[in-house]
Amino acid sequence: MDGTLSPKPARPTARGRMFFANPGPTNIPDSVLLATARASVDFNDPNFIAVYDACVAGLKRVLKTEQHVFFYTASGHGAWEACLVNTLSPGDLVLIPDTGYFSDSWAKMCGGLGIAVQMVGADWRRGCDIAAIEAALAADKDHRIKAVCAVHNETAAGTRLPIEAVRAAMDRVGHPALLMADTISSLGSYDFRMDEWGVDVCVGGSQKGLMLPAGFSFNGASEKAMAAHRASTHPRHYFDWTEMLTRRHRSFVGTIPVTLFYGLQEALRLLLEEEGLDQVFARHARLGRGVRAAVQTWSANNGPQLFCQNPERLSDSVTAILMPQGHNAEDVRRIALERFNVSLGGGLGKLGGQVFRIGHLGDLNEPMVIGTLGAVEMALELAGVPHGKGGVQAALEEFARAG
Numbered sequence: 287m288d289g290t291l292s293p294k295p296a297r298p299t300a301r302g303r304m305f306f307a308n309p310g311p312t313n314i315p316d317s318v319l320l321a322t323a324r325a326s327v328d329f330n331d332p333n334f335i336a337v338y339d340a341c342v343a344g345l346k347r348v349l350k351t352e353q354h355v356f357f358y359t360a361s362g363h364g365a366w367e368a369c370l371v372n373t374l375s376p377g378d379l380v381l382i383p384d385t386g387y388f389s390d391s392w393a394k395m396c397g398g399l400g401i402a403v404q405m406v407g408a409d410w411r412r413g414c415d416i417a418a419i420e421a422a423l424a425a426d427k428d429h430r431i432k433a434v435c436a437v438h439n440e441t442a443a444g445t446r447l448p449i450e451a452v453r454a455a456m457d458r459v460g461h462p463a464l465l466m467a468d469t470i471s472s473l474g475s476y477d478f479r480m481d482e483w484g485v486d487v488c489v490g491g492s493q494k495g496l497m498l499p500a501g502f503s504f505n506g507a508s509e510k511a512m513a514a515h516r517a518s519t520h521p522r523h524y525f526d527w528t529e530m531l532t533r534r535h536r537s538f539v540g541t542i543p544v545t546l547f548y549g550l551q552e553a554l555r556l557l558l559e560e561e562g563l564d565q566v567f568a569r570h571a572r573l574g575r576g577v578r579a580a581v582q583t584w585s586a587n588n589g590p591q592l593f594c595q596n597p598e599r600l601s602d603s604v605t606a607i608l609m610p611q612g613h614n615a616e617d618v619r620r621i622a623l624e625r626f627n628v629s630l631g632g633g634l635g636k637l638g639g640q641v642f643r644i645g646h647l648g649d650l651n652e653p654m655v656i657g658t659l660g661a662v663e664m665a666l667e668l669a670g671v672p673h674g675k676g677g678v679q680a681a682l683e684e685f686a687r688a689g
C-alpha cells in the first residue's frame with residue numbers, strides 16, 4: 287500500500303482479452319462503453335430529456351410493465367432498501383423464501399430497517415418449495431405479512447425461483463401481501479413479466495443483464511404498491527417516491543447520472559432492437575446448457591458438480607459449481623485468473639471456498655464461454671482436483687446442436 291495512483295504492471299498473462307465470467311458485474315459491450323464516454327450534459331437539457339424518456343420506455347418493455355419506474359444512483363442494494371422503505375412501516379412483517387446468500391442479505395437489510403422477517407426455510411441446492419411458501423401464507427390468517435420478498439434468480443446458488451408460481455400461491459390462499467421480486471440477475475437474461483405475474487415491486491440493477499457499469503438501480507412499482515406507499519410511515523428521503531414524483535423527471539432526488547443513461551439507451555437498443563428479447567433469452571438458455579454439460583462431465587471421478595440439484599430450478603444466467611471435499615474453489619479461481627486471465631465468481635457467505643461460479647449473462651457468446659470452460663478445465667488439472675475429462679468437448683457438442 288504505497289498509495290501510488292499509477293497502475294500496477296499487468297499480470298504476465300494479461301494479454302488479449304480477459305474472459306470475464308463473473309455473474310455481475312458483467313462484460314460491457316464496446317458500443318455501451320463508447321456511448322458513456324461523453325462530456326457532461328445538463329440533466330434538464332431537452333436532448334437529454336429525450337434520451338431519458340426513451341430509456342424509461344425501453345426499460346418498461348424489458349420489465350414488461352406499464353406502471354411506475356423509479357431510479358437511484360446506487361447499486362442494487364439501494365433499490366432493495368428503496369422498495370422496503372417506500373411501501374412498509376417500522377414493525378411490519380415480510381416473508382422471505384430462503385434461496386441463498388442474496389435472500390439472506392435482503393433479510394438482514396430488513397432487520398437493519400426495523401422490519402420483521404419470517405424466512406421460508408429451504409435447501410439452497412433445491413430452491414424454495416412453493417408449497418412451503420403457500421403454507422406460510424395460509425397460516426397467516428390475520429394477514430400480518432405485508433410483503434413477500436422473493437429473489438427471482440439466486441446469484442449465489444445458481445437457482446431460479448418461479449415468481450409466477452409465488453403469485454399463484456398467494457392468489458390460491460387469497461393473501462393480500464405485496465409481491466416484491468428481486469430481478470437483478472435475471473432481467474435481460476431470462477423472462478420477467480412484472481404486470482402479467484402480478485409483481486408489485488421489482489428490483490433491478492445496472493451491472494448484470496443490462497451490461498452497464500455498477501452504481502445505478504431501479505424499482506418498478508404497481509398501483510397497489512403506490513397505495514401501500516401512501517400509507518407507509520417509514521422514514522426516508524433520498525429514496526422517497528412522493529418526493530421523486532414532484533421532480534421534473536418524476537424520479538431521482540439529486541443529480542442524475544446522465545452518462546449511465548446514454549449507456550442504458552445503447553444497452554436497451556442492443557436488447558430490444560438489435561437482438562430482440564426472445565433471442566436474448568434463447569441465447570442465455572443455450573449458454574447455460576453448454577456450461578452445465580461441461581460441469582456434468584467434470585462431475586465424474588468425484589469431480590466438481592452442479593450446486594443446483596433441482597433440474598426445474600437451474601438458472602440460465604449463472605452456474606454455481608460445488609467442489610469435491612478437501613478441495614478449495616479459491617485455488618481454481620486463482621489459477622484461472624493468474625495463468626489464464628479468466629475471472630470467475632467466488633462462493634458467497636457460507637459457500638466461500640466450496641463453490642465457484644461461472645456467470646453466463648450479458649454480452650457473451652459461445653466461443654467466450656468455451657474459452658472460460660477451457661480455462662476452468664485446465665485450472666482443475668493444475669490444482670489437482672479430480673474430475674471427468676472432456677467438459678469442454680461436451681459444451682462444444684451442446685453448442686453445435688442445430689436450432
Ligand SMILES: *Cc1c(COP(=O)(O)O)cnc(C)c1O
Nearest residue numbers: 361362363388439441470471491
Ligand atoms: C448482485 C445482486 C444483488 C446486489 O446488488 P448490488 O448491485 O451488488 O448492490 C442483489 N440481489 C441479487 C439477486 C444480485 O444478483
